[in-house]
Amino acid sequence: MSSRYVQPLRVVIQYGFLLFMLWLGLCFYQFVQAVSRGTGAPIPVRPGGVDGFLPISGLMGTVSWVKGGEINSIHPAAVIIFLTVLLVSFLLRRSFCSWICPIATVSELFWKSGFRLLRRNWRLPPWADVTARSVKYLLMAFFVFSIVIAMSADQLSGFIGSDYHLIADVRLLNFFLHMSPVALVVILVLLLLSVVLRNPFCRYLCPYGALLGLVAVVSPLRVTRNLTRCVSCGVCNQACPTYIDVMHKESVASPECLACWRCISHCRVNEALSMRALHRFKVPGLLFAILVVLSFWSGSVIGRLNGLWASSIPLEEYVRLLKK
Numbered sequence: 001m002s003s004r005y006v007q008p009l010r011v012v013i014q015y016g017f018l019l020f021m022l023w024l025g026l027c028f029y030q031f032v033q034a035v036s037r038g039t040g041a042p043i044p045v046r047p048g049g050v051d052g053f054l055p056i057s058g059l060m061g062t063v064s065w066v067k068g069g070e071i072n073s074i075h076p077a078a079v080i081i082f083l084t085v086l087l088v089s090f091l092l093r094r095s096f097c098s099w100i101c102p103i104a105t106v107s108e109l110f111w112k113s114g115f116r117l118l119r120r121n122w123r124l125p126p127w128a129d130v131t132a133r134s135v136k137y138l139l140m141a142f143f144v145f146s147i148v149i150a151m152s153a154d155q156l157s158g159f160i161g162s163d164y165h166l167i168a169d170v171r172l173l174n175f176f177l178h179m180s181p182v183a184l185v186v187i188l189v190l191l192l193l194s195v196v197l198r199n200p201f202c203r204y205l206c207p208y209g210a211l212l213g214l215v216a217v218v219s220p221l222r223v224t225r226n227l228t229r230c231v232s233c234g235v236c237n238q239a240c241p242t243y244i245d246v247m248h249k250e251s252v253a254s255p256e257c258l259a260c261w262r263c264i265s266h267c268r269v270n271e272a273l274s275m276r277a278l279h280r281f282k283v284p285g286l287l288f289a290i291l292v293v294l295s296f297w298s299g300s301v302i303g304r305l306n307g308l309w310a311s312s313i314p315l316e317e318y319v320r321l322l323k324k
Contacts, residue, residue, distance in 0.1 A: 003285050006289065007262065007265045009286070010098070013100075014108075017105070018102045018106075022102075025173075027050075030044050031044050031047070032322070035322060048077040048300075048311065049081075050077075052077065060147055060156055060160060061075065061076070061079035062083060064157060065079065067156065074160055074165060074313060075165075076312075077308070081299060084295070088292070089212040089213075089216045089219070090218065091295065092219070092291060094212050094216045099260075100296060104202050106191075107201060108241070110191060110194035111194050111196075114196055133203060133256075139205070166321055170321075198241045214255055216259075221275060221277050223252040224252075224274055225273055226274070233247075233269070236267055239266035240262060240263050241260060244263075246273070261275070265285075275288060
């Protein structure tokens with residue numbers, strides 16, 4: 001497959017996952033409504049995949065497990081998905097952000113629409129861009145310190161079993177169903193900024209992306225430039241959604257690289273840019289796409305096979321908590 005076909009394939013995968021996640025949200029909404037009504041009618045099965053929207057729960061469950069506890073049985077899929085995303089980021093860089101994440105998909109839709117409408121995307125001055133990007137790392141450091149360092153195994157276990165965490169999924173659902181004016185304004189501002197800036201939330205505010213970027217730095221896979229073929233036309237720099245200076249690098253190790261393949265797909269000189277493992281082995285675009293999907297999907301399969309997917313919360317407990 002020619003690298004120019006990678007972008008249409010990536011978009012298909014992006015929107016496929018977006019539709020799948022919307023379907024998960026609808027299934028969970030129907031589950032919560034059925035439990036809340038309590039009419040005796042059949043209650044649909046709670047979709048375990050909805051735990052993927054709880055990365056902090058996944059981090060807490062992982063740390064609790066490492067510190068000698070058991071894998072979080074309250075939201076076990078959160079742990080499985082969190083670990084899967086970390087592994088994917090190591091093997092395939094931040095492909096989760098550019099191929100799977102629904103927030104990044106919506107943000108990319110807005111900045112591409114803004115480019116078509118305004119014929120450009122603005123960029124913050126270098127000093128402001130670096131300062132703003134530090135925010136996501138500060139948020140990441142806060143969560144890592146609060147959970148990994150400050151909380152003991154007993155404290156983690158106590159919080160995981162608390163009423164607050166038991167229905168963290170319902171709380172997240174209610175956040176969107178009964179959104180406060182402040183939250184609505186913040187989301188609208190981010191969407192409007194996404195029209196003129198490329199991925200402002202992902203670039204400046206997402207602590208999850210910051211963590212995945214640091215993991216991806218040690219990935220054996222990198223965009224690599226063939227110095228003899230490259231004519232330094234600058235198209236790769238223009239195509240990069242995170243403004244990496246690809247044109248002047250032999251290989252891209254930046255934590256900002258999303259492995260989106262835009263620089264490779266837009267390269268005007270055949271094979272001047274390629275995705276390579278260990279700087280030597282070329283990875284075709286189709287193979288990369290297959291690996292992204294299979295790696296993410298395999299995490300859920302392994303979780304199900306090991307009984308680490310469905311929540312252990314009984315329906316009676318959900319009823320009690322929802323009434324409370």
